[in-house]
Amino acid sequence: EVQLVESGGGLVQTGGSLRLSCAASGFRFSDYWMSWVRQAPGKGLEWVGNIKEDGSEKYYVDSVKGRFSFSRDNAKNSLYLQMNSLKAGDTAVYYCARAYDDGLGAFDIWGRGTVVTVSS
Amino acid sequence: VLTQSPLSLPVTPGQTASISCRSSESLVHKDGNTYLNWFHQRPGQSPRRLIYKVSARDSGVPDRFSGSGSGTDFTLTITRVEAEDIGVYYCMHGTHWNVYSFGQGTKLEIK
Numbered sequence: 001e002v003q004l005v006e007s008g009g010g011l012v013q014t015g016g017s018l019r020l021s022c023a024a025s026g027f028r029f030s031d032y033w034m035s036w037v038r039q040a041p042g043k044g045l046e047w048v049g050n051i052k053e054d055g056s057e058k059y060y061v062d063s064v065k066g067r068f069s070f071s072r073d074n075a076k077n078s079l080y081l082q083m084n085s086l087k088a089g090d091t092a093v094y095y096c097a098r099a100y101d102d103g104l105g106a107f108d109i110w111g112r113g114t115v116v117t118v119s120s
Numbered sequence: 121v122l123t124q125s126p127l128s129l130p131v132t133p134g135q136t137a138s139i140s141c142r143s144s145e146s147l148v149h150k151d152g153n154t155y156l157n158w159f160h161q162r163p164g165q166s167p168r169r170l171i172y173k174v175s176a177r178d179s180g181v182p183d184r185f186s187g188s189g190s191g192t193d194f195t196l197t198i199t200r201v202e203a204e205d206i207g208v209y210y211c212m213h214g215t216h217w218n219v220y221s222f223g224q225g226t227k228l229e230i231k
Contacts, residue, residue, distance in 0.1 A: 035220070044208075044222060044225040046222065047219075050220075095166060104155050110167055112166055
């Protein structure tokens with residue numbers, strides 16, 4: 001079964017850090033771009049950014065540039081999101097999702113999400 | 121920027137629902153394709169892709185769902201609406217190099 005499972009969410013103070021993980025199974029992870037998408041409570045979907053199959057290219061939405069960083073370990077079929085200098089506005093459910101065809105075919109598979117709460 | 125309308129859509133079961141998605145710029149990619157997708161999110165669930173490249177249905181999506189449009193104007197049409205269709209529908213494009221954008225979402229509810 002093709003699956004993505006996020007983990008690592010939790011409650012963190014403003015200015016703190018958190019590292020999210022996304023474990024992939026059921027498909028050749030190294031063949032796909034991977035993205036993070038977030039959803040603030042009661043709000044719509046916001047693309048956070050993505051990372052190329054080999055990790056050589058990464059793109060971020062402006063609001064997280066310089067604070068968030070993506071990485072991946074293809075040997076472990078895992079995607080990571082390092083979040084630093086967290087703000088209240090980063091509170092959201094964070095989903096990982098895959099994209100194919102050089103990133104243009106997005107997002108056919110999603111995880112269930114992990115909740116990040118940033119509080120003072 | 122993708123602008124959806126309406127933002128709220130009450131529908132009687134069995135009727136047809138239509139959601140519009142308009143882009144501030146053409147979504148035609150240099151390869152000639154238009155990477156406009158539609159997603160459905162039920163309460164408490166992850167989004168699910170329904171339609172990709174304007175009009176192609178994902179596996180398992182009922183043929184009651186159809187996508188149409190071109191350039192900057194796109195429409196998701198749901199015929200014979202059922203109770204299970206409730207939730208929020210989002211359009212999304214990934215046409216411009218590695219910058220994705222979602223519409224605000226349209227909440228479909230059953231009358």
